[in-house]
Amino acid sequence: MQRRQIIVVGGGLAGTATALGLAAAGFDTLLAAPKAPEDTRSSAILGRSLAFLAELGVVDALGENKAPLAVMRIVDDLGRLFRAPTVEFKASQVGLSAFGINVLNADLARALEACVASTGNLEVRPLAARGLMLSDERAVVTLEDGTEIGADLVVAADGRRSPMREAAGIGSRQWSYPQTAIVLNVQHGRDHRSVSTEFHTRTGPFTQVPLPGRRSSIVWVEDPKLAELYVDLKPEKLETTIAEKMHWILGDVSIDGPIARYPLGGSRVERMTDARLALVGEAAHAFPPIGAQGLNLGLRDAEALVRLAEESRDDPGSRLMLRRYDAGRRGDVASRTAGVDLLNRSLLMGFLPGQIARSGTLAAMGLLPPLRQFAMREGLVPGAGFVGLPRSLRKWIGGQETGGDRVEEQRHRRN
Structure with missing residues (x-):
């Protein structure tokens, strides 16, 4: 049987960043994941998550493929009796030039891959994991080609329907919202000036986030039936609708690339660890694309796991290390999940x-x-x-x- 210190299962952004971080910390690491399809969405990377990626060289690898987020603005566009004033959160008010960056997920994936390729003790196998056996002494992962590999620690970063989590018998609570997210990128006539604007509407947030140049990503949360009608509009009509939704703050817009739809829902697990197993990213938690929390939460999982594994270098999958990881992440995950859920439901509330x-x-x-x-x-x-x-x-x-x-x-x- 083959053996590695750590096996990371799942090649999404959080999983790849976790594997890269563990390898950079000196662990003999295997990343088991088929190549993921190109993701046309974007992600805002903030705070500690950005620092974690920067320390791994990923931010440098992005080059010019990123846009700073200097101001985050919330606009009450509900049209209700009690209208909140527009609120601007400026990074300069907390001594920063920017809260973070916004980047296309496809560009971030390529930057991660470039860093992985230059890391010596990280092996990538483009194979899915099909089996998992756990004991106090070791974990064994079975890949789809039948190869069995033992490890001190397995990191499940294989998505919200995580086969590794299911194999470990870790329960999860799933829920859905009566909403669909329309996700696309646009070009616009006016400079965004590194300002992201979130319009709170009766169907959910309509969010514009800067991309390099006069481009922005749009996350438009809508009633599912209306979302289906909107994406079927002629491009010219859809562009006008988007500009109207933004109250023309960026002038005329033109669609830049494909349009995707995602039904909104969330999930949370009963625990983030088992014997020799840690959950990271959407294998542990998932919620709507609101408030730039999803990927950031997964990257904070990764950063915490790498740090604790370094502190338990002789046995990175020890019971004590995993207990510390579960306890340390519990509060962050619970507060962000509850906060996003409360904000989203408050927009739908007629009370x-x-x-x-x-x-x-x-x-x-x-x-x-x-x-x-x-x-x-x-x-x-x-x-x-x-x-x-x-x-x-x-x-x-x-x-x-x-x-x-x-x-x-x-x-x-x-x-």
């Missing part, structure tokens, strides 16, 4: 007290700079709302250091 509460929260953020800054720091790094942003984050995304940064970094690490 008047709920509308007032939502509008009041946004109004408070707009009027109270300390509350707004707390929300920005917490959105970038869990726990940073209380202790400030770590210096490592400022290093990677162009922040300005202050005299208290070193103290804040030490406090953040202790927490």
